[in-house]
Amino acid sequence: MVMQLTAKQSIHLPRTAELIRVEKLSDREKVFEFKFDDGKELGQKPGQFVEVSIFGVGEAPISVTSSPTHKGSFELAVRATGGVTNKLHTLDKGAKVGIRGPYGNGFPLDTLKGKDILFVAGGIGLFPLRSLINYVMDKRSDFGEVNTLFGCRSPQERLFIGQLAEWDKSKDMCFLETVDRVPDDEWKGNVGVITTLFPKISFDPKKTYAIVVGPPIMYRFVIAECLKKGLADDHIIMSLERRMKCGVGKCGHCQINGLYCCQEGPVFTYAQVKSLKEAV
Amino acid sequence: MQNRVISRKDLASFVDDLIKTKSAGEVIGIKAQGNKFNFGPLASAAELRLDYDISLLPPKKYFFPQTETVLKYEVGKTPKVEAVAAEKPLCIIGVHPFDIRGLLLFDAVYGGKEPDPNYFLKRNKAIIIGVDCLSPNPKSFAASMGTNITEEGFDLMLTDLGGDYFVTVGTNKGHNLINKAKTREAGAPDLEKRDKVRKEAEKKYQVSLKMKKEEIPALLDATWESKLFKDRSETCFSCGSCVMVCPTCVCFDVQDEMALSLKGGERYRRWDGCMLTEFASVASGENFREHKEQRFRHRMYRKGKYLVERYKYLGCVGCGRCASACLAEIASPAETYNLLKEAK
Amino acid sequence: MKPRVAFFDFTGCEGCQLEVLNFNLEIVDLIGAVDIVEFREASSDHSDDYDIAFIEGSQTTDRDVERVQKIREKAKILVALGACSCTGGVNALKNRFSMEENLKVVYGDSAKLYSTIPTRPTSAYVKVDVQIHGCPPNRNEVISLVKCLLTGKKFEQCHNPVCVECKLAENICAFERGEFCLGPITRGGCNAVCVTGGRKCWGCRALVDEPNVNSEKEILKKYGLTMDDMMLQFKLFNGALEVSK
Numbered sequence A: 001m002v003m004q005l006t007a008k009q010s011i012h013l014p015r016t017a018e019l020i021r022v023e024k025l026s027d028r029e030k031v032f033e034f035k036f037d038d039g040k041e042l043g044q045k046p047g048q049f050v051e052v053s054i055f056g057v058g059e060a061p062i063s064v065t066s067s068p069t070h071k072g073s074f075e076l077a078v079r080a081t082g083g084v085t086n087k088l089h090t091l092d093k094g095a096k097v098g099i100r101g102p103y104g105n106g107f108p109l110d111t112l113k114g115k116d117i118l119f120v121a122g123g124i125g126l127f128p129l130r131s132l133i134n135y136v137m138d139k140r141s142d143f144g145e146v147n148t149l150f151g152c153r154s155p156q157e158r159l160f161i162g163q164l165a166e167w168d169k170s171k172d173m174c175f176l177e178t179v180d181r182v183p184d185d186e187w188k189g190n191v192g193v194i195t196t197l198f199p200k201i202s203f204d205p206k207k208t209y210a211i212v213v214g215p216p217i218m219y220r221f222v223i224a225e226c227l228k229k230g231l232a233d234d235h236i237i238m239s240l241e242r243r244m245k246c247g248v249g250k251c252g253h254c255q256i257n258g259l260y261c262c263q264e265g266p267v268f269t270y271a272q273v274k275s276l277k278e279a280v
Numbered sequence B: 001m002q003n004r005v006i007s008r009k010d011l012a013s014f015v016d017d018l019i020k021t022k023s024a025g026e027v028i029g030i031k032a033q034g035n036k037f038n039f040g041p042l043a044s045a046a047e048l049r050l051d052y053d054i055s056l057l058p059p060k061k062y063f064f065p066q067t068e069t070v071l072k073y074e075v076g077k078t079p080k081v082e083a084v085a086a087e088k089p090l091c092i093i094g095v096h097p098f099d100i101r102g103l104l105l106f107d108a109v110y111g112g113k114e115p116d117p118n119y120f121l122k123r124n125k126a127i128i129i130g131v132d133c134l135s136p137n138p139k140s141f142a143a144s145m146g147t148n149i150t151e152e153g154f155d156l157m158l159t160d161l162g163g164d165y166f167v168t169v170g171t172n173k174g175h176n177l178i179n180k181a182k183t184r185e186a187g188a189p190d191l192e193k194r195d196k197v198r199k200e201a202e203k204k205y206q207v208s209l210k211m212k213k214e215e216i217p218a219l220l221d222a223t224w225e226s227k228l229f230k231d232r233s234e235t236c237f238s239c240g241s242c243v244m245v246c247p248t249c250v251c252f253d254v255q256d257e258m259a260l261s262l263k264g265g266e267r268y269r270r271w272d273g274c275m276l277t278e279f280a281s282v283a284s285g286e287n288f289r290e291h292k293e294q295r296f297r298h299r300m301y302r303k304g305k306y307l308v309e310r311y312k313y314l315g316c317v318g319c320g321r322c323a324s325a326c327l328a329e330i331a332s333p334a335e336t337y338n339l340l341k342e343a344k
Numbered sequence C: 001m002k003p004r005v006a007f008f009d010f011t012g013c014e015g016c017q018l019e020v021l022n023f024n025l026e027i028v029d030l031i032g033a034v035d036i037v038e039f040r041e042a043s044s045d046h047s048d049d050y051d052i053a054f055i056e057g058s059q060t061t062d063r064d065v066e067r068v069q070k071i072r073e074k075a076k077i078l079v080a081l082g083a084c085s086c087t088g089g090v091n092a093l094k095n096r097f098s099m100e101e102n103l104k105v106v107y108g109d110s111a112k113l114y115s116t117i118p119t120r121p122t123s124a125y126v127k128v129d130v131q132i133h134g135c136p137p138n139r140n141e142v143i144s145l146v147k148c149l150l151t152g153k154k155f156e157q158c159h160n161p162v163c164v165e166c167k168l169a170e171n172i173c174a175f176e177r178g179e180f181c182l183g184p185i186t187r188g189g190c191n192a193v194c195v196t197g198g199r200k201c202w203g204c205r206a207l208v209d210e211p212n213v214n215s216e217k218e219i220l221k222k223y224g225l226t227m228d229d230m231m232l233q234f235k236l237f238n239g240a241l242e243v244s245k
């Protein structure tokens, strides 16, 4: 097998990008806006991710949180958890990072077009989901009814607060949120896990696709709720997380049974996930 | 392309010539290492041990080295990044058919939509001179996997006929190469002899699958819940030896290392494997294959089902290296599949 | 300001100290980004400030314990360097004999005048931020740690057993030579130097995260060796650690 290749086509080689804005979201999360040095667009689909490099530290897969309808730059929202993400949190405007990607399949826009949508985000699951919510809001006429549910552990952990308020006011979607527990009494909103919001909304299961992103344990409960509401297996769509070292189907780390999360995923339908013993 | 026959003596001078002229690149060959065998640079044809069973590490190490720098960079206000991948012409002598099949799987994994230059820049230039395995390792089951013989993936394939070697010519490159040696045209009796030698070798395999290899995926489909995975992995060290020595294990880790000046550094990749505890763990603390039985089962599924479904090439070529390396004596896919079938 | 690095000697063996001297030279020469302040005398401990304290050797007297506690108060990052500090090392061998017996052996009849406490790893007395295992510790690992501390990268110790690096080094397994080896249950990160050098792994870098000690015992049996053989070897370096029986 002969394949004419040069080092420049290295699967490991990132493009450099400049940090043009940093904004604190909560104690552990910040959103970063980047622009490629070569002036090109990232060209992502909602739900795709990039590999962010901090040279000398390493790489980490991060979902693009901005919508492709936003041009000229892109945003990554990041929780500080380890080597790369902690270092990212110390960077100021003007800093340079490496970006590879976009990778992964992204949300199935063709399937979703013209359909009703139920967004369910738990905690930082909002980061990947936000790219699609913003996309849908920017192309609102392409989609039917939109319901959005967001849950996090405490009022302090709410993310993109300004945007949550916008969605709350918007006539284009029904937005509900809840927190698991309340350490102070300033919070006037819902309290309880995210599934407690389900009785408060109504949708037509035939026309609706649920897009669910959150921590592993949330999936089990939310999927059960979706099924109860009459959604078919292939109308439930989720985004899964795995360890990743390459993003291009080589390193083997992201395998879920026979599938590669970085190739066939990170977005899967529940119909797929059901047959994958290792998925949730 | 006409097959040839070459005498032992002429083969030796052919190899010595390759070493001297470097006309086919650096010459690598199978050599003795202690009471084992391994691939290494060849100083003379006399070092060649074409009668070997298995090498400590498979020849994949020449295209996918244990540790390999993939990027070099300078840090600072405007970081400079450069990909590192270089051509290296090699001529590897003494590759067994099952290891050639392993390389074909590698080609599929490292090719695809996003081919890997680090692999192909080395692989494309390489000349593979294979040799049929006539004294199989006691743990090998290549015959059951249909990988004791290969019709593709080599430039030349040698078969020891006793006095002479049969040379099966696989490519034009191989044809041009062997043309430089003193050989004679292979006739029908030679071919017959080659096939007889191969048939006899096939009988020497001590481990065999108690099913057709095509039945493995279905067997695994039916045995996910089997207790055997837990029982058999009880003694597993999670030491990773089985995946490190495997000719079809493709996985790697990526790490950064700063130079002492702290002005720059490099990113390198290094062999990694699913039997190691951290392979599927993420920063949030979740480990998607936390228990050794899950890791053990995953490897068995990789070898018997996932890889063949994904790439059409077998995920296990039956070389027996894992079984030889495993101190707990549990790593052999063939043994595990046989036990699964029995338990069913 | 350059980070200030200090090395503190406690009870250790020669090998470790030699290795540390080498580190110093290499780090000073090549990085030039840290200030090395080395303390030999306990009294000078508070005379200066330091960011990173390397504790080398184990604490064997009450005075040692006090000293290491003082160092902990000052240091931003405290590193246990080498088997002695990480696990008790060879010093911990004396745990296997009674204290009185030890004193008698060492000091003869004047034993009553001295006191000695069981050897325990540094982490038994103070919080240890990073462990650099090994006897002697692997130089590259120390350099790697200093680099991490300087660049703000998280230092990860190796999670794999020695066997991984041993395979990468293309060694013939010690078991195949009829010797027994602690590699399968010992934390890697040393490039399996001992096996590469023709010997076997003695377990100087302590246990991996999930050691399968039972399995090691089984294999020993297969090779005609007993648990005592293994325990003796293992305790040589990990005396203060509890290995499940």
Ligand SMILES: Cc1cc2nc3c(=O)[nH]c(=O)nc-3n(C[C@H](O)[C@H](O)[C@H](O)COP(=O)(O)OP(=O)(O)OC[C@H]3O[C@@H](n4cnc5c(N)ncnc54)[C@H](O)[C@@H]3O)c2cc1C
Pocket (backbone or CB within 6 Å): A049, A058, A059, A060, A061, A062, A063, A064, A077, A078, A079, A080, A081, A082, A083, A084, A085, A086, A124, A127, A128, A240, A241, A242, A243, A244, A245, A266, B281, B282, B283, B284, C154
């Ligand atoms: C498809 C995908 C999208 C993600 N999107 C986001 C996001 O939008 N925002 C966010 O904050 N986090 C996201 N994560 C999680 C994020 O990748 C990890 O938190 C991050 O890799 C931790 O890296 P680290 O170097 O800081 O941590 P360390 O603990 O130092 O991790 C070391 C290395 O291990 C690997 N690794 C560790 N954890 C993970 C993980 N969870 N997933 C994949 N690889 C891992 C990485 O290669 C990482 O660099 C996403 C993960 C995936 C798989």
Ligand code: SF4
Pocket (backbone or CB within 6 Å): B242, B245, B246, B247, B248, B249, B303, B315, B316, B317, B318, B319, B320, B321, B322, B323, B332, B333
């Ligand atoms: S799994 Fe074992 S027998 Fe199969 S190819 Fe790999 S090392 Fe050889």
Ligand code: SF4
Pocket (backbone or CB within 6 Å): A252, B243, B246, B248, B249, B250, B251, B272, B273, B274, B275, B298, B299, B302, B303
């Ligand atoms: S068996 Fe494990 S280590 Fe080997 S290629 Fe498959 S996932 Fe990777």
Ligand code: SF4
Pocket (backbone or CB within 6 Å): B235, B236, B237, B238, B239, B240, B241, B242, B243, B275, B325, B326, B327, B328, B329, B330, B331
């Ligand atoms: S199966 Fe054997 S070789 Fe593989 S990790 Fe377990 S003990 Fe090690």
Ligand code: SF4
Pocket (backbone or CB within 6 Å): B241, C162, C163, C164, C166, C167, C171, C172, C173, C174, C175, C181, C182, C183, C184, C192, C195, C200, C201
């Ligand atoms: S020699 Fe020791 S460390 Fe090396 S593979 Fe064998 S058991 Fe493991």
Ligand code: SF4
Pocket (backbone or CB within 6 Å): C134, C135, C162, C186, C187, C190, C191, C192, C193, C194, C195, C200, C201, C202, C203, C204, C205, C206
């Ligand atoms: S091989 Fe074993 S004894 Fe030798 S340095 Fe490594 S851990 Fe220590």
Ligand code: FES
Pocket (backbone or CB within 6 Å): A243, A244, A245, A246, A247, A248, A249, A250, A251, A252, A253, A254, A255, A260, A261, A262, A263
């Ligand atoms: S991240 Fe490497 S294979 Fe998916």
